[in-house]
Amino acid sequence: MSANQRTLSIIKPDAVACNEIGAILSKFEEAGLVIVACKMMHLTEKQAGEFYAVHKERPFFGELVEFMTSGPVLVQVLEGVDAIAKNREVMGATDPSKAEKGTIRNEFAKSVGENAVHGSDAPDTAKTEIAFFFKENEICERT
Numbered sequence: 001m002s003a004n005q006r007t008l009s010i011i012k013p014d015a016v017a018c019n020e021i022g023a024i025l026s027k028f029e030e031a032g033l034v035i036v037a038c039k040m041m042h043l044t045e046k047q048a049g050e051f052y053a054v055h056k057e058r059p060f061f062g063e064l065v066e067f068m069t070s071g072p073v074l075v076q077v078l079e080g081v082d083a084i085a086k087n088r089e090v091m092g093a094t095d096p097s098k099a100e101k102g103t104i105r106n107e108f109a110k111s112v113g114e115n116a117v118h119g120s121d122a123p124d125t126a127k128t129e130i131a132f133f134f135k136e137n138e139i140c141e142r143t
């Protein structure tokens with residue numbers, strides 16, 4: 001457990017297109033996560049490819065970049081005690097058919113690819129991913 005951790009979260013194009021932004025942000029807040037930075041953007045192919053570079057050898061990489069650039073996304077920094085693990089818990093499993101009831105992916109994901117949200121998976125990736133989207137002065141002190 002670590003106090004006041006930050007994590008990078010993305011509401012993906014499928015959920016933005018279905019007008020589910022508010023419902024998903026509520027899930028974060030209900031779990032005690034605090035939104036300390038937030039912006040809507042339409043990722044370019046270059047940005048999506050760089051962001052998911054770790055998956056570039058995977059068979060679904062092309063599909064993933066195409067999906068992530070198919071419409072606007074909402075990118076946010078979430079803060080709270082154990083925020084990285086807590087966010088992953090609220091998100092649910094990558095494959096929505098395996099996501100627990102009440103999780104975001106259980107309620108909003110369409111498939112293993114179009115799965116509503118992204119969340120950082122470890123402290124080092126959280127740091128890199130936050131810096132990919134936000135300057136330090138764009139993140140607000142809330143706690």
Ligand code: ATP
Nearest residue numbers: 060063064093094112113114115117118119120121
């Ligand atoms: P994310 O990194 O988006 O938070 P994750 O950590 O749960 O998701 P990863 O294994 O990092 O899952 O995969 C990154 C993303 O790639 C998934 O969220 C999904 O959009 C896509 N993806 C993963 N596996 C598949 C697959 N088998 N087919 C299609 N797309 C996939």
Ligand code: MG
Nearest residue numbers: 118119120121
């Ligand atoms: Mg991941």
